[in-house]
Each structure stands twice: as C-alpha cells, then as structure tokens.
Amino acid sequence: MAKGALRHKDHFHGSDLELIEEIYHIRKEDITSFSANINPLGVSGNLKASISEHIDAIQTYPDRDYRQLRQVIADYAGTRPDNVIVGNGSTELISLIIQTCSPKKALILGPSYSEYEREVSLKGGSTIYYRLKEEKDFQMDIADFCAHLNDNLDLLVLCNPNNPTSTAISRREMRTILDACLEHGIFVMVDETYVEFTDPEEKISSVPLTNDYTNLAVLRGTSKFFAAPGLRLGYAITGNADLIRQIHTLQNPWTISSLAEIAGRLMFRDTAYIQETRELIKSERARVYNILKTWKNVKVYEPKANFILVRILTEKTDADELFDLCIRSGMMIRNCSTFPFLSSKYIRFCFMSPEDNNRLLALLESRLESAE
Numbered sequence: 001m002a003k004g005a006l007r008h009k010d011h012f013h014g015s016d017l018e019l020i021e022e023i024y025h026i027r028k029e030d031i032t033s034f035s036a037n038i039n040p041l042g043v044s045g046n047l048k049a050s051i052s053e054h055i056d057a058i059q060t061y062p063d064r065d066y067r068q069l070r071q072v073i074a075d076y077a078g079t080r081p082d083n084v085i086v087g088n089g090s091t092e093l094i095s096l097i098i099q100t101c102s103p104k105k106a107l108i109l110g111p112s113y114s115e116y117e118r119e120v121s122l123k124g125g126s127t128i129y130y131r132l133k134e135e136k137d138f139q140m141d142i143a144d145f146c147a148h149l150n151d152n153l154d155l156l157v158l159c160n161p162n163n164p165t166s167t168a169i170s171r172r173e174m175r176t177i178l179d180a181c182l183e184h185g186i187f188v189m190v191d192e193t194y195v196e197f198t199d200p201e202e203k204i205s206s207v208p209l210t211n212d213y214t215n216l217a218v219l220r221g222t223s224k225f226f227a228a229p230g231l232r233l234g235y236a237i238t239g240n241a242d243l244i245r246q247i248h249t250l251q252n253p254w255t256i257s258s259l260a261e262i263a264g265r266l267m268f269r270d271t272a273y274i275q276e277t278r279e280l281i282k283s284e285r286a287r288v289y290n291i292l293k294t295w296k297n298v299k300v301y302e303p304k305a306n307f308i309l310v311r312i313l314t315e316k317t318d319a320d321e322l323f324d325l326c327i328r329s330g331m332m333i334r335n336c337s338t339f340p341f342l343s344s345k346y347i348r349f350c351f352m353s354p355e356d357n358n359r360l361l362a363l364l365e366s367r368l369e370s371a372e
C-alpha cells in the first residue's frame with residue numbers, strides 16, 4: 001500500500017483506474033468503480049453474443065453517412081434519422097457543437113460536468129456559472145434562472161440529469177427555459193448522458209422538444225447506460241438542419257469505427273437489457289437513498305439518475321479520507337472537491353449491484369455513523 005497516499009493531492013476521474021493502480025498498488029480488476037457512473041450489468045448480452053461474428057466489418061470503411069445506425073438510434077430515442085448526428089462519444093459532439101456555436105459567452109450550471117467550460121475556452125469564449133443552491137437541494141428555481149438570461153449570452157449548457165447533483169429539469173420546465181432562450185437568441189445544448197437511467201414517467205428527456213425548438217441540441221452517449229465507454233459512440237439530436245450541415249462540414253469522416261457502428265445497432269435493440277437496467281437502477285436508487293436518509297451525519301439530495309451526491313455533515317471526516325478508506329477496500333468513490341461550488345465535504349457514488357452497494361454502505365456507515 002502506498003505510504004502517504006492520504007496526503008496526495010490527486011483527484012481521480014472515474015476512468016483513472018491505471019493511476020489508482022500506480023498509487024495504491026491495487027489491480028484495476030480488483031476495483032469496483034462507484035465513480036464512473038457506468039451500468040453495473042456490463043455490456044449488453046446481445047452485443048457480447050454476436051459482435052465477434054462481425055469482425056470482418058473492419059475490412060471495409062463504415063457507411064460515411066451511418067444511415068442504418070442513425071435509423072436505429074432514431075427508433076430508440078423517438079426521433080427521425082435526419083435529426084441524428086453520430087460522433088466519437090458525446091465528447092466529440094460537445095466539442096463540435098461548441099465549435100459550431102463559437103460562443104463569446106456561455107452559461108453553465110455550477111456544479112456541473114467540467115468539459116463544457118474547457119471547450120468554450122478553447123474556442124476563445126468565456127463561461128459564467130448559474131449556481132445551484134445547496135439550500136434548495138441543488139434544484140433549479142426556473143423563474144430565477146430565466147431572470148438571469150440576457151442578450152449577451154449565446155450558449156446555455158444544461159446537463160440533465162446533472163452530474164454531480166443527480167437533480168433534473170422536467171420537460172415542462174425545459175420548455176419555459178427554451179422559450180426564454182429563444183427571446184434572447186441563446187442556443188441550448190442539453191447533455192442527456194444520464195437520462196436513460198431516470199424514471200420514464202418523470203418525462204425528463206428533451207428529445208421530443210427538438211421538433212418544436214430549433215435552438216436546441218440534445219446529446220447522448222453509450223458510455224454509461226450501455227456500459228461501453230471504450231466503444232466511443234455518442235449521438236446528438238436536433239431539429240436544426242443548419243447546425244447539422246455545419247457539423248458535417250467540420251467533422252472528420254469515419255470518426256465511428258465499423259465495429260462501433262455494428263455494436264450500436266445491436267445494443268439499442270436489446271430491449272431485455274434496457275428493461276433490466278431500468279429496473280435495477282430504479283430499485284437501488286430508492287433503496288440506497290432511503291438508507292442514507294436515516295444517517296445523521298450526512299445530507300443526501302434526491303437522486304434522479306444512477307448516482308447520488310452526499311454531503312458530509314460531521315467534522316470527523318471528509319471526502320479525501322473517505323476516498324482513501326474506500327479505495328483501500330477496492331471501492332472507488334468520487335471525491336467532489338474539484339467541482340465548482342462543492343468542497344471536500346461532498347462525495348458522489350453510483351448504484352452498482354445490491355451486494356456491492358451494501359458493501360459500500362457498510363464501510364461508509366462504519367466511519368460516518370460510528371460513535372466519536
């Protein structure tokens with residue numbers, strides 16, 4: 001075990017397993033990542049069973065227009081194939097949309113995923129934050145938010161559900177925001193990386209709104225819900241034909257491999273896997289949340305996605321120490337101190353199998369809830 005590991009100042013992304021291996025001398029195969037927000041069921045059974053039969057596909061270039069893949073995505077997401085753009089993970093599409101909008105001033109929620117700000121600044125723009133208030137459990141006050149919109153802004157980025165708060169904006173609320181943004185000439189990019197984990201009855205996805213609003217693009221990926229971050233397959237949905245044309249001009253050809261294209265076609269149709277994932281996450285989300293609510297030394301915020309944000313209320317520990325405690329037992333949680341507006345009093349973890357979740361809860365409880 002690395003001596004002095006507690007003192008290191010590194011903060012780990014959910015994908016930093018190699019770094020963990022190096023610092024803590026724990027094999028990455030022995031780590032359960034509660035930090036990467038990835039579906040605990042692993043890769044879709046359909047995909048696993050038949051991808052190897054398609055290996056010859058790499059002998060040819062994929063269809064440059066990815067027609068079949070876009071049709072399958074359109075059927076899955078409830079839109080038309082003309083409205084779908086595919087990319088090398090949602091990361092490529094975040095970059096392409098921001099390049100296309102070339103915003104001078106962008107508005108982003110705080111705390112939220114960090115990649116948007118990096119892309120805006122790479123294009124020479126500046127970012128301002130709308131702070132989600134802890135006192136309001138990080139829920140957005142829609143009227144207050146709309147009052148902050150103005151003509152100087154050209155881009156709004158909303159992560160919905162939001163990483164790391166696991167809070168969400170409903171479709172009805174999104175309409176109000178989109179109407180206000182139309183008035184001020186603001187383009188809206190909604191990152192729905194985690195939306196498929198939400199309860200469909202809550203009507204959170206903005207995909208249906210792409211039929212009504214041309215100032216909207218919705219981003220999705222396969223890294224989290226389909227447990228395929230190494231595949232690098234993402235997509236965007238927009239009703240804005242100009243945006244689609246501009247993105248096609250900028251995007252390199254064939255950024256999605258033939259195998260990723262086939263994998264997409266297999267997994268989006270794996271309805272049994274999709275159903276099983278939804279049920280598992282729905283029940284673990286409610287179960288873990290209800291347990292944490294009974295602890296006296298933490299505050300939890302009602303989660304809508306497949307992860308939960310936890311605030312540490314006691315002075316006796318913090319996120320650095322809990323990260324260290326958990327990783328030494330082969331469980332990696334997210335220390336949230338690097339997120340804007342959070343601190344070393346916040347951790348985030350995703351829902352894994354019931355057994356793994358119980359193991360993590362037992363360890364956290366032993367440190368957080370034990371007598372002084």
Ligand SMILES: Cc1ncc(COP(=O)(O)O)c(C=O)c1O
Pocket residue numbers: 088089090091092113159163191193220221222223229233234
């Ligand atoms: C909110 C959000 N958007 C996008 C990404 C990147 O996704 P992808 O692997 O599809 O590029 C992540 C990854 O952690 C994320 O949390």
